[in-house]
Amino acid sequence: MPENETNQANYIKLLLVDDEEDYVYVLTNRLQKRKIEVTKAYSGSEAIQVLRKQDFDVAVLDLKMEDMDGIEVLKIFKKMYPEMAVIMLTGHGSEQAALEGIKFGAFDYLTKPCELDELVKKIKDAAQQRG
Amino acid sequence: MDWNKFKSNGYYRSLTRNIFLTIFIVSIMPMVLVSGIILYQFQTSYHEKVNAHLEELVLKHKQNIDIFLKEKLSDIRFLGEAFNFTQLKDESVLQEILRNLQQEYGPVFVDLGVINSYGLQVAYAGPFKLGMALYATADWFQSAMQTDYFISDVFLGLRGLPHFIITVRKNWMGEQWILRATIDFVAFNNLVENIRIGETGFAFILNREGKFQTTQLLDIMPAKEPYMEFLKKGQGSIDKIHIVEKTGGSGNKNIYVAAFLKEGDWLLVYQQRSRDAFSDFEKALIVTLAIILSGGLGIITTAFILSRKMVDRVVSADQEKEMMNEQIIESGKLASVGELAAGIAHEINNPVAIMVEEAGWIGDLLEEEEFQQGKNLDEFQRALNQIRAQGRRCKEITQKLLSFARKTDSRVQEVNANELIDEIVALSAQRAKYSNVTIETDLQNDLPALHMSQTELQQVLLNLINNALDAMEKQGGTINISSKTVDSSVMIEVTDDGPGIPEANLSRIFDPFFTTKPVGKGTGLGLSICYGIINKLGGQLEVRSTLNKGSVFCVRIPLPEKKDNNLEEPSADSR
Numbered sequence: 001m002p003e004n005e006t007n008q009a010n011y012i013k014l015l016l017v018d019d020e021e022d023y024v025y026v027l028t029n030r031l032q033k034r035k036i037e038v039t040k041a042y043s044g045s046e047a048i049q050v051l052r053k054q055d056f057d058v059a060v061l062d063l064k065m066e067d068m069d070g071i072e073v074l075k076i077f078k079k080m081y082p083e084m085a086v087i088m089l090t091g092h093g094s095e096q097a098a099l100e101g102i103k104f105g106a107f108d109y110l111t112k113p114c115e116l117d118e119l120v121k122k123i124k125d126a127a128q129q130r131g
Numbered sequence: 132m133d134w135n136k137f138k139s140n141g142y143y144r145s146l147t148r149n150i151f152l153t154i155f156i157v158s159i160m161p162m163v164l165v166s167g168i169i170l171y172q173f174q175t176s177y178h179e180k181v182n183a184h185l186e187e188l189v190l191k192h193k194q195n196i197d198i199f200l201k202e203k204l205s206d207i208r209f210l211g212e213a214f215n216f217t218q219l220k221d222e223s224v225l226q227e228i229l230r231n232l233q234q235e236y237g238p239v240f241v242d243l244g245v246i247n248s249y250g251l252q253v254a255y256a257g258p259f260k261l262g263m264a265l266y267a268t269a270d271w272f273q274s275a276m277q278t279d280y281f282i283s284d285v286f287l288g289l290r291g292l293p294h295f296i297i298t299v300r301k302n303w304m305g306e307q308w309i310l311r312a313t314i315d316f317v318a319f320n321n322l323v324e325n326i327r328i329g330e331t332g333f334a335f336i337l338n339r340e341g342k343f344q345t346t347q348l349l350d351i352m353p354a355k356e357p358y359m360e361f362l363k364k365g366q367g368s369i370d371k372i373h374i375v376e377k378t379g380g381s382g383n384k385n386i387y388v389a390a391f392l393k394e395g396d397w398l399l400v401y402q403q404r405s406r407d408a409f410s411d412f413e414k415a416l417i418v419t420l421a422i423i424l425s426g427g428l429g430i431i432t433t434a435f436i437l438s439r440k441m442v443d444r445v446v447s448a449d450q451e452k453e454m455m456n457e458q459i460i461e462s463g464k465l466a467s468v469g470e471l472a473a474g475i476a477h478e479i480n481n482p483v484a485i486m487v488e489e490a491g492w493i494g495d496l497l498e499e500e501e502f503q504q505g506k507n508l509d510e511f512q513r514a515l516n517q518i519r520a521q522g523r524r525c526k527e528i529t530q531k532l533l534s535f536a537r538k539t540d541s542r543v544q545e546v547n548a549n550e551l552i553d554e555i556v557a558l559s560a561q562r563a564k565y566s567n568v569t570i571e572t573d574l575q576n577d578l579p580a581l582h583m584s585q586t587e588l589q590q591v592l593l594n595l596i597n598n599a600l601d602a603m604e605k606q607g608g609t610i611n612i613s614s615k616t617v618d619s620s621v622m623i624e625v626t627d628d629g630p631g632i633p634e635a636n637l638s639r640i641f642d643p644f645f646t647t648k649p650v651g652k653g654t655g656l657g658l659s660i661c662y663g664i665i666n667k668l669g670g671q672l673e674v675r676s677t678l679n680k681g682s683v684f685c686v687r688i689p690l691p692e693k694k695d696n697n698l699e700e701p702s703a704d705s706r
Contacts, residue, residue, distance in 0.1 A: 020481050026488040033495050091477050091533070113484030113526050116491050
C-alpha cells in the first residue's frame with residue numbers, strides 16, 4: 001500500500017473487468033510492467049463491489065460477460081463514478097454495442113484481440129483527459 | 132432433376148386430363164341436354180301437327196268419296212223409284228236415261244243394265260255389248276239380291292276392265308228386278324289419285340280382303356300387314372282415323388293413315404315415307420347435330436388448349452415455388468453458416484488474444500537484464516514475433532468471418548459491393564490456393580453504394596466465384612473480378628480463363644435444374660437463383676464464353692435513382 005501511494009503520481013489506477021481469467025492474468029502482468037496499477041474483477045458484480053471500496057482513474061470493461069451485460073455494468077459505473085473513464089473491449093462485429101456504450105459515456109472502445117500498445121495509449125489518454 | 136421429365140410425370144398428366152374432362156363435360160352437357168329437349172319437343176309437336184294434317188286430309192277425302200258413292204247410289208235409287216221396270220226394260224228408254232245422267236255428271240256412269248231374278252240382263256245401255264248377259268253366278272249379283280241397294284268392290288267382270296257397280300233391288304209385278312249402274316273407274320280413281328303429298332305420299336283404297344280398289348302405283352309396293360291390321364282392328368271403329376308408323380318391306384319407315392269407307396267395306400289408306408312426311412324435322416335434326424358436332428369440336432379444342440395452358444401455368448408456378456424454396460434453403464444455409472462462423476470466431480478470439488498477450492508477456496520479460504545475455508535471445512524474439520504475427524493472422528481471419536456473417540441479412544440496405552467482393556475473395560482464397568487459382572480484383576474506388584440485400588449479392592458473387600473455381604479445379608488459372616460504374620448501374624464482371632462453356636449449354640445455363648455437374652453435386656439452381664435475384668432488382672446477368680479460352684459472367688445492377696447522388700456526397704467527403 002505505501003508503495004502504491006508513493007507512486008501515485010506516476011501510476012494510473014485501473015480496474016480491469018473481464019470474465020476470462022487467463023486473459024486478465026496476462027494483461028495485468030503486462031500493464032503493471034507499464035506502470036499501470038491494475039485491480040482485477042472477473043465479473044460485473046465483482047467490479048461494482050470493488051468500486052465501492054476504491055476509486056479508479058480508468059476501467060477497462062469487456063462488454064461480453066456471462067453474468068451481466070457490459071452495457072448495464074457501464075451504466076452503473078457511470079452512475080456511481082461519473083468521473084472514471086471507461087474503455088470497452090468488444091468482439092469484432094459488435095461495434096454496434098460499443099457505439100451504444102459511447103452514447104452512455106464510455107471514453108472509447110477496442111476490438112478484441114487488441115494490440116497492447118494501443119490499449120496502453122488509450123488508457124493513458126483516458127487518464128490524462130480525466131486529469 | 133430434368134424438368135421435362137418432371138413435367139411429363141403422372142401428376143401433371145392426370146391434372147391435364149381432369150381439367151380437360153371437366154371443361155368438356157361442363158360445356159357440352161348443357162348443350163346436348165338443351166338441344167335434346169328442344170329437339171324432342173319439336174319432334175313431338177311436329178309429329179302431332181303432321182299427323183293432324185294427314186288426318187284432316189284423309190278425313191276430307193273419306194267424306195268426298197262417301198259423298199260421291201252416296202250421290203251415285205241415290206241417283207240410281209231415284210231411277211228405280213221414278214221408272215217402273217216395264218219402262219226400264221226398254222233399251223231406248225235406258226239409253227235416254229244414261230245420256231241424261233252423262234250430261235249431268237260427265238262420264239261417271241259408264242252403263243246401265245236391268246237384270247231379272249235369274250241373273251239375266253234383260254236390258255243394257257252402254258258402250259259394251261252386254262245385252263242378255265247372265266250374271267247368276269257373279270258374286271255381286273248374289274250380294275245385290277240380298278239387299279235393297281248394293282255397291283260392289285272393284286272387279287274385272289265380263290268386260291275385262293276394272294270397274295264397280297251400284298245396284299238397286301226392286302219388286303215389280305211379284306218379281307225381283309235389279310237396276311245396275313257401272314261407275315267409271317277412272318273418274319273414281321281420280322278422287323284418290325289426287326292425294327299426292329311430298330315425293331312419296333299417295334293414297335289408295337282396299338276392300339275387306341285387302342284387294343286394291345284403286346290403281347296400284349307400280350313404283351310402290353306397299354306392305355300388306357299394316358292394312359290388314361287396320362282391317363282387323365277397324366271392325367269396331369269405322370268412323371275413326373287410324374295412324375300408324377311401320378317399317379315397310381323395303382326397310383323404309385312409312386306412316387299410314389287410314390279411314391273406313393262404305394260403312395266399313397273399304398279402307399282408304401294414305402301412305403307416305405316417314406322421312407318424307409317429317410322432312411322438316413329431319414332437316415332440323417341434321418342442323419342440330421351439325422351444331423352439336425361443331426360446338427363439340429370447338430369445346431374439345433378449347434378444353435385442350437385451356438387445360439394445356441392451365442397446367443403450363445401450374446408447372447411454372449410449381450417451378451417457381453421450387454426455386455423459391457431452394458433459394459430460401461440456400462440463404463438459410465448461408466445464414467446458419469454465417470451464425471456458426473460468428474460463434475466460432477468469437478470463441479476463437481479469446482484464446483488467440485490470450486496467446487498473443489502471453490507471447491507479449493514473454494517478450495516483456497525477455498527485456499529484463501537477466502535474459503539479455505541469453506544465448507538464444509534472438510531466436511526467442513523471432514519465435515515470439517512469429518506467435519504475434521500468426522495471432523494477428525488469426526484475428527484477421529475471424530474478423531473476415533464475422534463481417535461476412537454480419538451481412539447474412541436479407542434486409543434491403545446500402546451495400547458496398549467492393550467490400551463484399553473483398554470479403555468473398557478472402558474467404559475463397561484458401562480454396563483458390565488449393566486449386567492453383569489466382570484471384571485478382573480490379574475494383575473502382577469510388578463505386579457508389581447499391582440498394583439491395585447484402586445476402587443476395589453475397590449469394591450471387593459466391594455462386595459466380597464458386598462456379599469459376601469449380602470449372603478451373605483441374606488446371607488452375609486466374610479469376611478476375613472487376614467492378615465499375617456503367618451509365619447508371621454497377622457492373623461486376625467475373626472473368627475466368629478456364630475451359631469455357633459449350634455453345635449448346637450456354638443457352639440453357641440459367642434454366643432451373645440445368646446442371647453439368649455429376650448427380651448429387653449440383654442442384655442446377657445456383658445460376659437460376661442468381662438470375663432471379665438480379666432480374667428482380669431490374670438488373671441483368673449475362674454470360675459470354677469461348678471454349679478453351681474462358682467465360683465472363685457479367686452482372687449489372689441498376690443504381691438507385693437521383694436521391695442517392697445526394698447521399699453519396701457526404702460519404703465522399705468523409706473519405
